Amino acid sequence: MDTDERLKVLCFEHHTQMRPAQILLQAGEKSEQVPGYVCEEPGCVVRYSSSRGYVAIAADGSQLAEELTPKVTCPGDNRPMYLAEVRPEQSNYRLWRCPECDRGLTNQELSQASKA
Ligand SMILES: [Zn+2]
Ligand SMILES: [Zn+2]
Numbered sequence: 001m002d003t004d005e006r007l008k009v010l011c012f013e014h015h016t017q018m019r020p021a022q023i024l025l026q027a028g029e030k031s032e033q034v035p036g037y038v039c040e041e042p043g044c045v046v047r048y049s050s051s052r053g054y055v056a057i058a059a060d061g062s063q064l065a066e067e068l069t070p071k072v073t074c075p076g077d078n079r080p081m082y083l084a085e086v087r088p089e090q091s092n093y094r095l096w097r098c099p100e101c102d103r104g105l106t107n108q109e110l111s112q113a114s115k116a
Pocket of ligand 2: 074075076078100102103
Protein backbone atom coordinates (compact mmCIF):
# COMPACT_ATOMS: atom_id res chain seq x y z
CA MET A 1 0.00 0.00 0.00
CA ASP A 2 1.38 3.32 -1.01
CA THR A 3 -0.53 6.55 -0.91
CA ASP A 4 2.46 8.73 -1.77
CA GLU A 5 1.29 9.41 -5.31
CA ARG A 6 -1.47 11.72 -4.19
CA LEU A 7 0.64 14.19 -2.25
CA LYS A 8 1.23 17.67 -3.55
CA VAL A 9 4.91 18.05 -2.81
CA LEU A 10 6.73 21.28 -3.59
CA CYS A 11 10.42 21.65 -4.34
CA PHE A 12 11.95 23.65 -1.48
CA GLU A 13 14.17 25.48 -3.97
CA HIS A 14 11.74 26.33 -6.74
CA HIS A 15 8.36 26.05 -4.98
CA THR A 16 7.03 24.15 -7.97
CA GLN A 17 5.05 20.96 -7.72
CA MET A 18 7.19 17.86 -7.90
CA ARG A 19 6.41 14.85 -10.07
CA PRO A 20 5.95 11.34 -8.60
CA ALA A 21 8.79 9.09 -9.74
CA GLN A 22 11.05 6.31 -8.62
CA ILE A 23 14.13 7.79 -7.07
CA LEU A 24 17.47 6.20 -6.38
CA LEU A 25 18.67 6.55 -2.82
CA GLN A 26 22.14 5.75 -1.63
CA ALA A 27 22.19 3.85 1.65
CA GLY A 28 25.78 3.20 2.60
CA GLU A 29 27.23 0.78 0.04
CA LYS A 30 23.89 -0.02 -1.48
CA SER A 31 21.40 2.03 -3.42
CA GLU A 32 17.71 1.42 -3.60
CA GLN A 33 14.80 2.57 -5.74
CA VAL A 34 11.96 4.03 -3.71
CA PRO A 35 8.76 5.83 -4.71
CA GLY A 36 9.27 9.54 -4.35
CA TYR A 37 9.13 12.88 -6.10
CA VAL A 38 11.46 14.75 -8.41
CA CYS A 39 11.59 18.44 -9.27
CA GLU A 40 11.04 19.14 -12.96
CA GLU A 41 13.13 22.29 -13.13
CA PRO A 42 16.12 21.69 -15.42
CA GLY A 43 19.20 20.81 -13.41
CA CYS A 44 17.39 20.67 -10.09
CA VAL A 45 18.79 17.98 -7.82
CA VAL A 46 16.01 18.04 -5.22
CA ARG A 47 14.16 14.77 -4.49
CA TYR A 48 11.67 13.83 -1.82
CA SER A 49 10.65 10.51 -0.37
CA SER A 50 8.34 10.05 2.59
CA SER A 51 10.87 7.77 4.26
CA ARG A 52 13.93 10.01 3.94
CA GLY A 53 12.48 13.46 3.40
CA TYR A 54 14.20 15.89 1.04
CA VAL A 55 17.48 14.86 -0.46
CA ALA A 56 19.66 16.49 -3.08
CA ILE A 57 21.04 13.96 -5.54
CA ALA A 58 23.69 14.77 -8.13
CA ALA A 59 23.46 13.54 -11.72
CA ASP A 60 25.80 10.65 -10.94
CA GLY A 61 23.46 9.41 -8.20
CA SER A 62 25.52 10.55 -5.26
CA GLN A 63 23.86 12.40 -2.44
CA LEU A 64 24.86 16.00 -1.90
CA ALA A 65 25.55 17.56 1.48
CA GLU A 66 22.76 16.92 3.98
CA GLU A 67 22.87 20.46 5.29
CA LEU A 68 21.55 21.79 2.00
CA THR A 69 18.18 20.18 2.54
CA PRO A 70 15.58 21.25 5.10
CA LYS A 71 14.89 18.69 7.79
CA VAL A 72 11.44 19.26 9.21
CA THR A 73 9.99 16.35 11.11
CA CYS A 74 6.45 15.81 12.32
CA PRO A 75 6.10 16.51 16.06
CA GLY A 76 3.62 13.63 16.28
CA ASP A 77 5.37 10.75 14.55
CA ASN A 78 8.80 12.05 13.51
CA ARG A 79 8.22 11.52 9.80
CA PRO A 80 10.05 13.86 7.41
CA MET A 81 7.56 16.53 6.36
CA TYR A 82 7.23 17.98 2.87
CA LEU A 83 6.67 21.54 1.73
CA ALA A 84 2.97 21.81 0.87
CA GLU A 85 2.34 25.53 0.45
CA VAL A 86 4.13 28.83 -0.03
CA ARG A 87 2.72 32.33 -0.39
CA PRO A 88 4.33 34.69 -2.87
CA GLU A 89 3.20 37.70 -0.85
CA GLN A 90 4.61 36.31 2.39
CA SER A 91 8.16 35.29 1.68
CA ASN A 92 8.64 33.73 5.11
CA TYR A 93 5.52 31.63 5.00
CA ARG A 94 5.99 27.87 4.59
CA LEU A 95 3.45 25.18 5.24
CA TRP A 96 4.97 21.77 5.91
CA ARG A 97 2.83 18.68 5.90
CA CYS A 98 3.31 15.19 7.28
CA PRO A 99 2.88 12.36 4.74
CA GLU A 100 1.80 10.03 7.52
CA CYS A 101 -0.82 11.86 9.60
CA ASP A 102 -1.41 14.88 7.33
CA ARG A 103 -0.56 17.30 10.11
CA GLY A 104 0.40 20.78 8.95
CA LEU A 105 3.08 22.97 10.46
CA THR A 106 3.93 26.53 9.46
CA ASN A 107 7.34 28.13 9.68
CA GLN A 108 6.04 30.33 12.45
CA GLU A 109 4.99 27.37 14.59
CA LEU A 110 8.28 25.75 13.81
CA SER A 111 10.41 28.67 15.04
CA GLN A 112 8.27 28.93 18.17
CA ALA A 113 8.76 25.24 18.85
CA SER A 114 12.53 25.47 18.49
CA LYS A 115 12.68 28.40 20.89
CA ALA A 116 10.78 26.58 23.61
ZN1 LIG B 1 13.64 22.28 -7.79
ZN1 LIG C 1 2.75 13.03 11.37
